[in-house]
Amino acid sequence: MSDRFELFLTCPKGLEGLLIEEAVGLGLEEAREHTSAVRGMASMETAYRLCLWSRLANRVLLVLKRFPMKDAEDLYHGVLDIDWQDHMLADGTLAVEFSGHGSGIDNTHFGALKVKDAIVDKLRTPQGDRPSIDKLNPDLRIHLRLDRGEAILSLDLSGHSLHQRGYRLQQGAAPLKENLAAAILIRSGWPRIAAEGGALADPMCGVGTFLVEAGMIAADMAPNLRREQWGFTAWLGHVPALWKKLHEEAVERAAAGLAKPPLWIRGYEADPRLIQPGRNNVERAGLSEWIKIYQGEVATFEPRPDQNQKGLVICNPPYGERLGDEASLLYLYQNLGERLRQACLNWEAAVFTGAPDLGKRMGIRSHKQYSFWNGALPCKLLLIKVLPDQFVTGERRTPEQRQAEREQAAYDQTPDEPQERKFNKNGNPIKPTPAPAPVIEQPRLSEGGQMFANRLQKNLKAMSKWVKREGIDCYRVYDADMPEYAMAIDLYHDWVHVQEYAAPKSIDPEKASARMFDALAAIPQALNVDKSRVVVKRRERQSGTKQYERQAAQGKFNEVSEGGVKLLVNLTDYLDTGLFLDHRPMRMRIQKEAAGKRFLNLFCYTATASVHAAKGGARSTTSVDLSKTYLDWARRNLSLNGFSDKNRLEQGDVMAWLESSRDEYDLIFIDPPTFSNSKRMEGIFDVQRDQVQLIDLAMARLATGGVLYFSNNFRKFQLEENLTERYAVEEISAQTIDPDFARNTKIHRAWKITAR
Template identity: 40%
Template sequence: MANHEIKIVCVAICSRGIEPLLEAELDLLGGEIIKQTIGAVRFQGTLRMIYSACLWSRLANRILLELETFWVDAASQIYDGCSEINWEDHFHSGRTISVDFSGTSGFIKNSLYGSQLVKDAVVDRFRRLTGARPSVDPLGSDINIVVKLSRGRLSVMLDLSGKSLHRRGYRKAQVNAPLKENLATAILVRADWPNIAAKGGGMMDPMCGSGTLLIEAAMIAADIAPGLMRQNFAFALWSSHDSVIWKEIFLEAKDRRRIGLLTLDQKIIGYDIDDRAVNHAKRNIQQIGLQKNISVDIRPISELAQPLTETGLLITNPPYGQRIGEISSLKLVYQKLGQSLQRYFNKWRAAVLTGNEDLARVIDLTPSRRYQFSNGSIPCKLLLFDDMRSKSEIISQRINSRLTKNVITAGSSMVANRLAKNQRRLTPWLKKNHISCYRLYDSDLP
């Protein structure tokens, strides 16, 4: 079997809540899923597939090559186990290294101590085998070694992606509290944007900020690989890197981008009340070369009008009242959003990511689906709306229908007549004895 056909075991790291979507994405890219865990998906694939994951994954933060996993119950076993790994097969002594260690135990009280043990094991092995040692550079290393200690199990991995994959390279300007690019993609996928776009539906973000949702939506619709603008990947300095295979994959992605832009005809529109945000969005859109495909303008939420396409997706990430605005001033924003959806977007789907459920209720719509996400440290819910009827009006109609006078049958009429007769007979006695409540027995009923 040729080297490029050998299956490599890797771990894709992601934010919580994205794991099922990442698993499906890796499966589509040709990976064989081994296990999904919290914040990660373990998989295997050929070198070509691993390169494709680094270039095409819209959801992962990092792609890590799994080197070794073993049990430890003492600090010395971390050093010994890492000393046995064939580091010289992955990089040479002229490279700079860093160690990203996470996890603690009874014998590892802090991550710095764990990092030091791993670093010493790597350096000592190189010195023992070659007489030279790699230098340590914690900020800008060539090789990043990722080590995770969990319940006595140590996983040692090599970072193949480098800087987090959410950094596409187009964001040159941003407003406060921007969405990470892979979180934006995750909520687009949950909102079924790929299928809506495939059917010619439009897309609108009425509070677009610096344009992340708009750009990610256009990249999905135009089949643009999210990693095309990255300057480099960490695997370029890995000893097993195959530049021929990588070049083929990269050129194929460039060709797919060219074809995708030629066929991109979805109406993708963004608005924001902040002219500074609109300028930032335009700058980012131009940076990635989508200025002909995405339009952005200054417009308050209260001035939304009939969309240009019959169907589509309105998706937005309004302020939560925790980092940007105050609750009282935001209620009107959410209210206007709900009113616009009810008035103009009956055949559209709406998706709202919010970290404030009280504000979400002001939208006055009933969500068809809810999904949990985390936007930074803030727990959020993605609410999907397909029924644009006022929730309060629906409830009011139900209550009124229940209060509607029912048709009286012959049997119920007999009971009502007997109760009225007994009430007339007993009224003088009840008043005399100041009785306001009394019990009826079977003999009192017909």
Template identity: 45%
Template sequence: MNQYLAVTSNGMENLLVEELTKLGIENAKPVQAGVKFKATNEQVYRCCLWSRLASRFVRVLSEFTCNNDMDLYLSTSAINWVNQFHSSKRFVVDFNGTNREIRNSQYGAMKVKDGIVDCFENKGLPRPNISKERPDVRIHVRLHKDKALLGIDMVGSGLHQRGYRPESGRAPLRETLASAIIMRCGWDGHQPLLDPMCGSGTLLIEAAMMAANMAPGVKRKQWGFEVLEDFEPETWAEIKSEANVQARRGVKKVDAKFFGFDNDPKVLKVAQENARRAGVEELIEFAQGDAATITRPAGFEHGVIVSNPPYGERLGTEPGLIALYTAFGGQLKSEFGGCKASIFSSSDELLSCLRMRADKQFKLNNGALPCHQKNYSIAERSADEVKGADTNVQIAPDFSNRLKKNIGKIGKWARKEKLDCYRIYDADLPEYNVAIDVYGDQIVIQEYAAPKNIPEEKAKRRLTDIIRATIQVTGVEANKVVLKVREKQKGRSQYQKLGQVSETLEVNEYGVKLIVNLHDYLDTGLFLDHKITRRRLGEMAQGKDFLNLFAYTGSATVHAAVGGARSTTTIDMSNTYLNWAKDNMQLNGCVGRQHRYEQADCLQWLENAKGEYDLIFIDPPTFSNSKRMETSFDVQRDHIKLMKNLKRLLRSEGTIVFSNNKRHFKMDEESLAELGLKAQNISSQTLPLDFARNKQIHNCWLVTHA
């Protein structure tokens, strides 16, 4: 007998012990991400062919203390490799782990390789060649601190590669993990089984192969042990023949029904092809369907629903997933009473949206991602009872009630003012620390980064509640809810690119049409707190030459142009936003040589600018230290210098509208007077109703010649 290590994922060790015991192994012991046992060649061949949970089997040749590279080399070269494989065979070393002395896995692999080839040379034999692409033999090494395990991979490519899935749907599960999920889902092998989000069909195919008692390795063409010196071809041929016969007979004996649904017809075709290659196509009925509206198929009595819904590891996908899980939970309760469900997900928050109490739960890893599998018993209730129960449950009552109140008050005002964009919630309740803005028929939820003393799981749960409650209260479709995370701004953070959705929306503000982008940037292209400021600029602009500095997407320029400005000049450092400003102007028919745009650092531009203007709008950042700016800018420290440069461009009867977002900003009126300028604070006049709670969102001043 030889010593072996069956490699698996964290959380699957005990399941693998049970499986190996059923395959005739008597001494299996779980270790982290694996199981150790002793076996004959015949037993290990059978394990390789029949294990649904192991990713590979390693013949352990040595376990030793490894403090440095010399320990590694000497322990490797001490093994009689000539007894393991012929020198004509190509090999590769899979080295996993590091320690204080061996800090690089490639270096560790090189020392193992040296020990192996030196063993052959010392016995007067040719050096075996290395082949990373198509090796005959894979050497497996695990190193953790000062403990090393060295062996030969009996399998070759990973056992999850069953041979039936050359292509996959979205984010496919490994076959080994799928098998573990099936084994723990509460299915007895005879009940009907349904996957409402089946993707490429892995869960159902693995279950069907189990029901047919079909060896998962029956389709594999090559095995690592076939090239070893002690390979027993006759023993292997007999084991393989038995499995082939069982596979053919087993399919005909299956009494369970399998149903797979997905809303993507292309992925369903992939699933059908996978089932055909696996030899179980006649057992599984695939059809197009949406988990959010799924109904019980004919013949599905007291069955099991098993699913691996999307988790949403990428920021911004949460609103749609929350709606999906919520609707899916409702369908499970209304359509599948008397059945059982088992749902696998990385997100406890999303699982909570099912609004079901789990009977059992297990921890498993999907790759490096910690996940939960939760099993549910679904009570028999009528659809009306389920709907009534779910409808009567108010999510986050305090938050929901505040949101309803705000919508009633602010929504009425916005309709009267003819505004498509306005804020309906701004961290009104400290524990629900978000801003919620309406943009036409869409909603943007901006989560302010939680304080460090708030546990991450608690913050996630609150955000999930916020999204669910917002969808419930507003009635907006989930695909029209956009989620963003705001942190403390550094410099001109509105220029930060988040994605490349490139989906824009046309909105109306006091009769002016503007373009917003809710997806690609941290900000949307429109600062909502300045809507009254922009309207006022439009009212002041008739027949005047208008200058807009730090113009962003030029929304203030558009208001001025629509208001009858004789000319406009728009300055910003970003070419992206200048082009956006041009698009905004064109949308309103404001085109012509009288409208100028210049890409420049506004502070440097002011140093050398020429010309005269009747109306100047400047809304600089509170602080800026951009790579493209040679010096830093602080609005409190530098606003007088700014005014000095602006005065040079301001006509005698002209007006500067100066705004910034610095809390507790103090205008240096004494220094301003020395420049021959005076200032009037109009902050309260420019604060719209939807920002009335946040009186320091901005401050705004009219600056004129004294």
């Protein structure tokens, strides 16, 4: 076998440039960069060293043969031509991986099968011995890459991917792979900072991947020092003595590194469930003396062991894939920026983010940005020097102004001089005017953010008298008043519910995103609410029952009040909250008219109208809906107000239920969906098409002298003329719009229908 081999080192997309630098430093020659790979020539010693020391590669592939192939037969004979007896025993185990397509092979499974057949046929003995397949822990892992008609057949020296260091047996919900974390650290300058004795802090450390990788770099530990099983362990070409020598050298280097005074490496994690798994990972890596993990929020973490210590703050904030995450992420980034400015002056910072626009909200300029991929997600690494001239929040001050402030602060800290007591004309002492309370400076808003905040405050002031007079606890304060800020904002007591309308395709997505973040920054200040109580959702054109489908699973309900009743809303789990604010006037009308009446609520949703009817003294209420989830919610709304007897909840398809019902009702309310195709109902409901049948069925259940209220929010809805010929129909839409929806009078339409 040759003394020099062709090697392929694979890596995550975006790491190729860093990997080629690392590989050349470890001895790779004639190195060339490929997509997600580096290629070069090396001795066996270098191949082993790459396996042991590469922090960035996924696999080290030793090329056995290159050959042209036009079809599957060429593939089979090209693999068969290798002296496989030099590589594995006839009764050994084998795994084959195949990548690429072409030359008549479009199925990777078929390609891998042809490679396996050739190896097995070559090694089959007269006694019937032959290699078997073991996909988990084979003696030999073979890889064939098909590239533009050329087959590259390789032996995988690494075995399991090199990113699997062995210390991380426990992980969080969305961890970084170890080699990606190492690449981010290297790109962030951690090897330089560590060599200078710098510190490292991760304020969102999860289970400690950044911390462990940083510790191994600082302590000169080979990342795969503790691995026991390699792809070359059972390979017949393996040179154990050479490997032993390199491994022992790495052990000695690690021992020497760990014997040095440990660097200050700290992690902070808000989720208490991740603290012990993180500590366990640190212990398995052998770095317990170097790394400590504490529970703590981003807004409170203190990275500095002392005033003179400098170092690197590094983190991978959440990406915000769940509904309602945008607001909390904005505030997370704002808090991170605030802590950097307050506690990490003269440090360096590295923020790895899947939302670069949020990175701009930290209030510090990044001096460099690098593109990476976390799996299929494009990400940016923002490198920051935490220096005052990089800050973009707060007022810019001249050196003279800063000196004046320091002098004033020094003066303020001197003991107060005795003050001469003053007396009024009656001889009573005049109390000194107390010093004004310190002003807590809010983050500065952008010009657009301030404009948006002004509009919110104007709306809030305009509605304040009405809200106070009517005793309203939840209402809409903004509904796309400014076209460039396309969202609806509702107040639910001391919570804010934001629905972002999807921007038209003609709008630049980056501008739309920037405006959204401007608005989110402005909302807490303008509405005087805690930023943790802002929930954001995106509202797009809905089809079917999508607006009623569960979007998250937090299960948190908030109690609000309206017209003397208490109602439960869920601001996080569904697109809608369980309370249609625009129907407030209709619910109040029902409450006033319900005394002594039998009330029927069709498509009842969470039965808020039924609660109002019960509050108004209804003799009974019946609420019908297809959803068990919403009927359970309705039951809780009724129970919350002490209404349980005489309040029926019926699960079923409304049309079928009406056809089978023989009861009479004095007051009926119908607020149907525009469209429904639930699996639990027969056929499809379309409000425009099915309105006549629905109203006729409901009117058949209406007692003499009774009233039916019909409402819906389908913008293009037209009431069928033949209904007006058979019933007394009065459109009351204008009477069912409160001031908070006055700007959007098409939010719904409503009719009062009685018998002629």
